[in-house]
Amino acid sequence: MSVTEMFSYIQGFLSADQDVREDIRKVVQLLEQTAREILTVLQSVHQPSGFKEIPSKCAKARELFCTVKTHLADLKTKFPVEQYYRFHEHWRFVLQRLAFLSAFVVYLETETLVTREDVAQILGIEVVREKGFHLDIEDYLAGVLIMASELSRLAVNSVTAGDYTRPLRISNFINELDSGFRLLNLKNDPLRKRYDGLKYDVKKIEEVVYDLSIRGLAKEPESGMDK
Numbered sequence: 001m002s003v004t005e006m007f008s009y010i011q012g013f014l015s016a017d018q019d020v021r022e023d024i025r026k027v028v029q030l031l032e033q034t035a036r037e038i039l040t041v042l043q044s045v046h047q048p049s050g051f052k053e054i055p056s057k058c059a060k061a062r063e064l065f066c067t068v069k070t071h072l073a074d075l076k077t078k079f080p081v082e083q084y085y086r087f088h089e090h091w092r093f094v095l096q097r098l099a100f101l102s103a104f105v106v107y108l109e110t111e112t113l114v115t116r117e118d119v120a121q122i123l124g125i126e127v128v129r130e131k132g133f134h135l136d137i138e139d140y141l142a143g144v145l146i147m148a149s150e151l152s153r154l155a156v157n158s159v160t161a162g163d164y165t166r167p168l169r170i171s172n173f174i175n176e177l178d179s180g181f182r183l184l185n186l187k188n189d190p191l192r193k194r195y196d197g198l199k200y201d202v203k204k205i206e207e208v209v210y211d212l213s214i215r216g217l218a219k220e221p222e223s224g225m226d227k
Contacts, residue, residue: 069124099143
């Protein structure tokens with residue numbers, strides 16, 4: 001093979017790779033758009049009247065997750081399954097956002113932490129790497145940490161809406177979450193930096209609870225933690 005033939009072959013490989021990446025980007029753009037739509041729906045819970053609308057907003061968000069499933073099913077067809085991590089950078093951010101949105105919906109519905117398996121089910125993807133397009137454990141953890149920031153905001157807005165028990169429940173939940181993350185030896189730099197933000201979320205929520213306490217508004221029923 002001559003030098004010219006060799007570089008022509010390389011150019012063919014590069015062009016094919018670029019075509020795959022372009023196809024992936026087009027689907028990711030659709031995923032990002034749907035993620036923004038879901039976030040817009042859920043953001044309304046921060047309004048004073050939003051707490052009464054939590055069930056309907058979560059139902060609407062779950063409807064939009066059906067669109068997410070369709071886009072992810074399409075994304076799976078754009079590259080060889082064994083090359084997941086070769087192209088992971090293209091959908092990593094949006095998958096973390098979708099993990100956050102899934103976690104936020106489940107928390108609003110049940111006030112519990114969503115499992116990685118449940119997030120994967122909501123998105124219509126796998127958990128086990130060997131089975132194909134899956135939810136990477138670090139993407140799941142990043143989504144959970146984004147949710148923690150959203151809950152710190154929810155705690156503040158709960159007081160504005162006159163809901164004085166919700167911040168107490170959020171505080172207990174976030175403290176449990178913080179304890180869980182302390183058990184992990186995080187090697188991923190972006191994930192570790194995001195975890196550092198959890199400390200500020202804990203502090204912010206503690207300040208809300210303290211303010212309620214000194215105003216005599218922090219009354220926590222014994223059964224409140226079972227909600």
